[in-house]
Amino acid sequence: MTRPLEAQLREDKAMRDAAYTLVRTDIAHLKADWAEKGIGARTVDRLKDGASEVYEEAVDVASDHRGVLAALLAAVGLWFARNPIMSLFLDDDEIDEEEADDDLYAYERY
Numbered sequence: 001m002t003r004p005l006e007a008q009l010r011e012d013k014a015m016r017d018a019a020y021t022l023v024r025t026d027i028a029h030l031k032a033d034w035a036e037k038g039i040g041a042r043t044v045d046r047l048k049d050g051a052s053e054v055y056e057e058a059v060d061v062a063s064d065h066r067g068v069l070a071a072l073l074a075a076v077g078l079w080f081a082r083n084p085i086m087s088l089f090l091d092d093d094e095i096d097e098e099e100a101d102d103d104l105y106a107y108e109r110y
Helices: 003-036 039-064 066-080 082-089 092-109
Strands: none
Touching: 039 066, 066 082
16 A cells, blocks of 8 residues: 555554444443433433423413403303203293203113
8 A cells, every 4th residue: 555545544444443442432421321310210200391481381371361261260160060051940830841852862762
């Protein structure tokens, strides 16, 4: 081999060896890191971080849209109170007929 090729070969080998040393060092760091904290603990940490971000975003959106949130909660409250509210406006006979219709519908579905 000529002198310039030998010098280039030595430089390339030195770079290869340096890169190999870096890779081996990175692998050693990863092994030490995984030994310190396992997969389960990492998964739990990620889930906690994700849940806290979702919670913070929900709080921000709720504070920006208080009227919509109040309307939604009112609608849910009215839905759960629909039977007592309807009983105020309907007679007992009409309520019994509706319950019979509901029972018949439930029976026909199954």
